[in-house]
Amino acid sequence: MSHPLEALYRDIILDHYRAPRGVEPLKCADVCTRGSNPSCGDELQVQLKIVDGKIADSSVKARGCAISIASSSMLTEVIEGMTLDEAVDFGENIRKMMHGQEVSKDIDLGDLDALKGVRNFPVRVKCAMLAWVAMLDAIRKYRDSEAGDANIQITTEETET
Amino acid sequence: MTDNTNKAPSQTLDVARIRQDFPILGRTMNDKPLVFLDSAASSQKPNQVVEAISNYYQNHHANVHRGMYTLAAEATDLFETTRTKIAKFIGAASTKEIIFTRNATEAINLVAYTWGETNLKPGNEILISEMEHHANIVPWVRLCEKTGAVLKVIPIDSDGRLDLTSLDSLLTTKTKLVALSRMSNVMGTINDVAPIFAKARELGAVTLVDAAQSAPHIPTDVTELNCDFLALSSHKMLGPTGVGILYGREELLNAMPPFLGGGEMIDQVTFEKITYNELPHKFEAGTPDIADVVAFSAAIDYLNDLGMDAIRQHEIEITAYALKKLGEFPWLTIYGPRDTNNRGAALSFTVEGIHPHDVSQFLDSAGVAVRAGHHCAQPLMKALGVDATTRASFYIYNTDAEVDSLCEALLDLRKFFQL
Known part of the structure; x- marks a missing residue:
């Protein structure tokens, strides 16, 4: 008999949780942002290396549950090589998926398809979205800074948490 | 020394009668009998209230x-x-x-x-x-x-x-x-x-x-x-x-x-x-x-009517039982005093390799309601060297059998996460 939670904790999620990818901090990132879930204390930091408008490398340093770790790990695998527009579009589609909306046909979810089950557990959607929200925030900050907005303070280094 | 932690209902409170005043405790949760272990967040209410x-x-x-x-x-x-x-x-x-x-x-x-x-x-x-x-x-x-x-x-x-x-x-x-x-x-x-x-x-x-x-x-x-x-x-x-x-x-x-x-x-x-x-x-x-x-x-x-001394005695007993049972798991860390004379019925723990969020999600699927997170005590979490814990807390209506349900669910949790 299958366990009702197998819809949430798919094997691929547990695989990413046990051996998360993209955890090495980047030495020369262009932007770093934090995400946190104040209700549970989970925290993460997303670093992006951006070359010629494309994400050349990324890292997520996360402390959190299986869902947030797996989602972070998948993020670092999937966004590498994307243009900033593509990464934003992908992130917005992940958000749609989590809220039960139609995902654009052009999007190949890959491993992230396994996170679809999270939308049936509303309190966990925030766990799955944490890294994506931080990534979207990082791109917005990077662009604002590139556009010469002096109010934007760019951080590139991860800090101790 | 006799081991009396397995004795049936508490000598101090008639828990079976008390539970009749709390219809919510007869509910099922995710197709399992509800085991409510989160009274430290908010207790359930008797019919009288x-x-x-x-x-x-x-x-x-x-x-x-x-x-x-x-x-x-x-x-x-x-x-x-x-x-x-x-x-x-x-x-x-x-x-x-x-x-x-x-x-x-x-x-x-x-x-x-x-x-x-x-x-x-x-x-x-x-x-x-x-x-x-x-x-x-x-x-x-x-x-x-x-x-x-x-x-x-x-x-x-x-x-x-x-x-x-x-x-x-x-x-x-x-x-x-x-x-x-x-x-x-x-x-x-x-x-x-x-x-x-x-x-x-x-x-x-x-x-x-x-x-x-x-x-x-x-x-x-x-x-x-x-x-x-x-x-x-x-x-x-x-x-x-x-x-x-x-x-x-x-x-x-x-x-x-x-x-x-x-x-x-x-x-x-x-x-x-x-x-x-x-x-x-x-x-x-x-x-x-x-x-x-x-x-x-x-x-x-x-x-x-129950008497605060009797309530305290019941909680000493159920907490002692929980400390003993949870203490048998080498992969589980309990935070706080082990001596029931100066501790109450809130019990925080972590499970090796599994985040408290995932622990509580899994326990919920077994009908066991516990709290996971920083419990509005972030400085204490820092002092304990953890981001979060899982907390089981007991009150007048909880039984040793519910502690057993918690323990069984924790064993199943380890199997589910293949640890």
Whole structure:
């Protein structure tokens, strides 16, 4: 008999949780942002290396549950090589998926398809979205800074948490 | 030594009969019998409390302290009966010392905004502990920001108790307020606050006890505790949500300015000058949560009928059983004291390799409701070296069999995560 939670904790999620990818901090990132879930204390930091408008490398340093770790790990695998527009579009589609909306046909979810089950557990959607929200925030900050907005303070280094 | 931890129902409370008063405990959750182990967050309510709410609305409602008609007098009488009962429950000298608030958090904030802003000056010190709930941290940090006072913190030791070795340097003539929890909401630690408060008073400091966790579980006496203020919440002790109590010594309350301004709290109002109502009404602006205050009375009756000593004994037994059973798992770390003589029925733990969120999600699928997270105690989490814990907490209606259900679900959790 299958366990009702197998819809949430798919094997691929547990695989990413046990051996998360993209955890090495980047030495020369262009932007770093934090995400946190104040209700549970989970925290993460997303670093992006951006070359010629494309994400050349990324890292997520996360402390959190299986869902947030797996989602972070998948993020670092999937966004590498994307243009900033593509990464934003992908992130917005992940958000749609989590809220039960139609995902654009052009999007190949890959491993992230396994996170679809999270939308049936509303309190966990925030766990799955944490890294994506931080990534979207990082791109917005990077662009604002590139556009010469002096109010934007760019951080590139991860800090101790 | 005989092992009596496996004995059937508690000798001190008739838990099976008690459970009949809590229909919610007969529910299923995710196709499993509900095992409710989160009373430290909020207790369930017996029928007597639920019925008191509907009885009040169906038969006695009118605004309190205003109408000249009989129905209004009835409502006022019921409302004030709760004040009398809670005064007796905590050993207050007078009902003037009992202020109704929304919850313990608001009670503590009331002290910070009124007594604190009036009395604290730059360089004065406030002493709290490392194991406080945010409700007994945030108001004081904000007060320090406003007044220039300095926050001092009693650390915890490796057993999760107050480490009093440096108390003499922390508690001095600079200290104006000592605000301590009597029971940790995370570790269940019962703090022996009375001697610390006695010393504080000798040095001229005012003392406040956060009794939100202790009042539902152990007898409370403000005289024995040496406290000037005490805060508690109805909803953690079988009563409705939306009702808290601030106890304050009459002399201090009289000297304090009001908190919120409006109806009920005034004596005379002109556009130039306002004089205030007498205690306790001076601190109760606006129409209060009458129905829930009235129903809180039924909760106090329920606790008194069981007896706080018997409740404490039951919780010592179930906590000892839980400590023994959970202690058998080498992959599980328990935080806080192991000695049930000075710990209550809140028990935090972590499972090796599995985040508390995932633990609680899995336990939920087995019908077991526990809390996971930082439990509004981030500084304590830091002191314990964790981001979060899972917490099981027990009350009058919990059984050893429910502890067994928790343990079985934890074993299944390990299998599910293939550890």
